[in-house]
Amino acid sequence: MSSLARSGREGGLLRVWYVSPERLCNLHCSYCVSTGDYAKSSTVEWASHEERAVFEDAVRWLGSASTRIGLRMGTLGEPFASKTFLERAAWLTTRGHIEFVELLTNGALLGRGLPRLLAQADSSKVSLWITHHPAEVSAGKLIENARLAQEVYGCFVVVNALLFPDNVESIMALRDMAVESGLRFNVDLGYNPRTPRGLVGSSGQMVPSLRLQDFQSVLDKVGANHRLVQINLRALEGVQSQPCRAGHSYVYIAINGDVYRCSRYYVLRRNKIGNVRDREFRLRPLSGPASPCEAAFGCCNKEDFLNLEAAAAIRDEGAPSLGWSR
Numbered sequence: 498m499s500s501l502a503r504s505g506r507e508g509g510l511l512r513v514w515y516v517s518p519e520r521l522c523n524l525h526c527s528y529c530v531s532t533g534d535y536a537k538s539s540t541v542e543w544a545s546h547e548e549r550a551v552f553e554d555a556v557r558w559l560g561s562a563s564t565r566i567g568l569r570m571g572t573l574g575e576p577f578a579s580k581t582f583l584e585r586a587a588w589l590t591t592r593g594h595i596e597f598v599e600l601l602t603n604g605a606l607l608g609r610g611l612p613r614l615l616a617q618a619d620s621s622k623v624s625l626w627i628t629h630h631p632a633e634v635s636a637g638k639l640i641e642n643a644r645l646a647q648e649v650y651g652c653f654v655v656v657n658a659l660l661f662p663d664n665v666e667s668i669m670a671l672r673d674m675a676v677e678s679g680l681r682f683n684v685d686l687g688y689n690p691r692t693p694r695g696l697v698g699s700s701g702q703m704v705p706s707l708r709l710q711d712f713q714s715v716l717d718k719v720g721a722n723h724r725l726v727q728i729n730l731r732a733l734e735g736v737q738s739q740p741c742r743a744g745h746s747y748v749y750i751a752i753n754g755d756v757y758r759c760s761r762y763y764v765l766r767r768n769k770i771g772n773v774r775d776r777e778f779r780l781r782p783l784s785g786p787a788s789p790c791e792a793a794f795g796c797c798n799k800e801d802f803l804n805l806e807a808a809a810a811i812r813d814e815g816a817p818s819l820g821w822s823r
């Protein structure tokens with residue numbers, strides 16, 4: 498029996514966000530946050546045998562669970578640049594208990610990458626969160642590839658844009674193209690990658706678009722979800738004692754295989770649950786109603802803060818995505 502079956506929560510969907518150490522990327526975005534120890538690479542998939550081993554163990558652990566899992570998988574680079582990553586993601590979609598596998602992609606390689614993935618994957622379980630990087634990929638190419646994924650291959654597709662002070666017009670144009678093409682469209686707040694660690698809870702430091710005059714009307718122009726933005730800013734600035742279901746029906750698997758209630762708890766190294774490389778590890782999700790958050794501030798990742806009870810009204814429980822909201 499798997500660890501998850503022992504938890505007695507076989508019936509519920511466990512949402513899992515896994516950030517893998519795979520590094521290969523085809524782009525060179527100036528604002529890329531994959532730097533330092535966790536830098537993306539234009540030449541190698543793995544920085545070491547150890548990182549590859551962690552990845553294989555995480556995939557094995559996810560693939561052998563017996564509870565239903567909805568999985569969002571990221572890399573330090575671009576998933577569709579890595580043959581190994583795609584092969585393992587495809588395998589996970591064929592596991593009966595995996596409801597969906599959502600890949601975070603820049604969308605540039607879908608034309609040749611999707612046929613490679615879907616030759617081995619269950620296409621009905623593939624979900625794509627396609628973020629536009631306008632300096633590297635044209636809006637036209639992005640929309641063309643997103644349409645290919647949705648219309649030809651039947652994937653669940655979201656076209657995503659990150660709002661910064663200087664890209665309002667380009668997001669408006671992208672949104673128009675997405676809507677005309679029948680594609681889901683999302684706008685998230687772009688973050689300043691150079692925000693000092695201690696100022697992560699300062700929305701003024703962290704969110705450059707807040708400096709825009711009439712920020713609220715900009716949100717309307719780009720088609721952002723006001724309630725989502727409110728939750729985002731609130732989560733950044735203060736979450737202490739806020740009821741949250743992270744750790745109940747959602748967990749985070751970090752780059753080293755550590756499992757935490759959420760990525761913020763991982764950053765704070767607070768209440769580690771276990772590690773997927775430990776053969777004795779048995780995941781026992783929290784039971785009962787949502788538990789109060791013990792972090793003071795800085796809950797900055799959407800995968801995490803959508804678990805706040807305050808976000809219940811905008812969570813789309815039926816969507817095969819950890820980022821899509823109502």
Ligand code: SF4
Nearest residue numbers: 522524526529574603
């Ligand atoms: S696509 Fe993502 S990982 Fe690759 S360079 Fe751009 S921001 Fe970095």
Ligand code: SF4
Nearest residue numbers: 741759761790796801
């Ligand atoms: S509010 Fe954020 S930091 Fe706190 S437990 Fe929930 S997801 Fe984690």
